[in-house]
Amino acid sequence: MSFSSDLKEDLLHIAPTNPCCLLAQSYGLLLFGRGFSAGEVSLSTENEAVAQAYQYVAGRFCASAPRILRATTRKYKVEVPDRQDRLRVLNAFGYDGTERARRMNWSNIQEDCCVGAFLRGAFLACGTINSPEKNYHLEFVVPHYNLCLDLKKFLENNDFAPKQVRRNGLYVLYFKKTEEIQNLLTIMGASKFVMELIDVIIYKDIRNNVNRRLNFENANLNKTVDAAVRQIESIEKLQKHGLLSSLPDELREIAQLRLLNPDYSLRQIGDAMQPPMSRSGVHHRLGKLCDMADKLT
Numbered sequence: 001m002s003f004s005s006d007l008k009e010d011l012l013h014i015a016p017t018n019p020c021c022l023l024a025q026s027y028g029l030l031l032f033g034r035g036f037s038a039g040e041v042s043l044s045t046e047n048e049a050v051a052q053a054y055q056y057v058a059g060r061f062c063a064s065a066p067r068i069l070r071a072t073t074r075k076y077k078v079e080v081p082d083r084q085d086r087l088r089v090l091n092a093f094g095y096d097g098t099e100r101a102r103r104m105n106w107s108n109i110q111e112d113c114c115v116g117a118f119l120r121g122a123f124l125a126c127g128t129i130n131s132p133e134k135n136y137h138l139e140f141v142v143p144h145y146n147l148c149l150d151l152k153k154f155l156e157n158n159d160f161a162p163k164q165v166r167r168n169g170l171y172v173l174y175f176k177k178t179e180e181i182q183n184l185l186t187i188m189g190a191s192k193f194v195m196e197l198i199d200v201i202i203y204k205d206i207r208n209n210v211n212r213r214l215n216f217e218n219a220n221l222n223k224t225v226d227a228a229v230r231q232i233e234s235i236e237k238l239q240k241h242g243l244l245s246s247l248p249d250e251l252r253e254i255a256q257l258r259l260l261n262p263d264y265s266l267r268q269i270g271d272a273m274q275p276p277m278s279r280s281g282v283h284h285r286l287g288k289l290c291d292m293a294d295k296l297t
């Protein structure tokens with residue numbers, strides 16, 4: 001099950017108590033379906049439960065029940081087959097079937113309490129959301145340009161700022177900001193999913209921090225290893241030129257400790273010396289050995 005269908009099944013369990021909200025939710029579901037005209041009142045969906053909800057909601061205005069067809073193995077189509085029934089559905093929301101373009105009839109969203117219910121209906125009909133594990137993305141895919149603009153305006157009036165894009169001949173309003181997606185889910189009543197989203201955000205944040213720290217530590221470790229390799233190469237060069245034995249005791253001791261212990265840190269080399277030497281002392285002397293080796297051809 002996808003995150004989208006989980007969310008939709010959760011939204012389907014929310015039953016608005018106010019008649020105004022019930023109307024707004026039904027309106028959102030029907031208006032953003034595939035067809036909402038005298039010629040076609042239908043919905044195409046991958047979600048069987050949404051298909052059944054559409055059948056029930058549209059059926060309340062019809063003399064004969066809308067039918068659910070299995071368009072493909074993954075898609076359900078619900079349609080109102082009878083023209084008179086289609087007109088009854090349209091009349092219920094203030095349309096008479098002669099409209100040339102599909103537009104929003106704002107009078108079906110009467111009160112502030114209805115905003116979430118309407119968006120819930122619209123999301124059930126044409127919305128999708130990505131699993132937050134991947135990236136944050138919620139969208140409404142609207143079949144008509146003017147209807148898309150109406151929904152955009154409606155969202156903007158309610159303090160949302162959707163982005164708009166055209167994809168495969170459809171009009172898409174989408175959100176990528178986590179805060180906006182959280183607010184949308186909240187207003188639609190999907191509080192369980194808001195919690196889930198917040199959990200994922202916190203987890204991702206922790207994981208990013210851990211990764212950053214690991215990268216930092218690896219980078220430091222690599223630097224240390226690179227330095228040790230360079231020191232050993234220099235010492236071996238001095239050895240090849242027969243110069244190690246002529247070095248002052250102190251330098252010779254450091255050179256030998258480095259050759260025998262390639263994995264030692266500067267501090268560990270210093271501790272192993274007789275008498276022990278500071279980290280910076282070891283650093284300075286190993287640098288001197290490298291300089292000497294660099295001067296040789």
Ligand SMILES: [Zn+2]
Nearest residue numbers: 020021113114
């Ligand atoms: Zn209401």
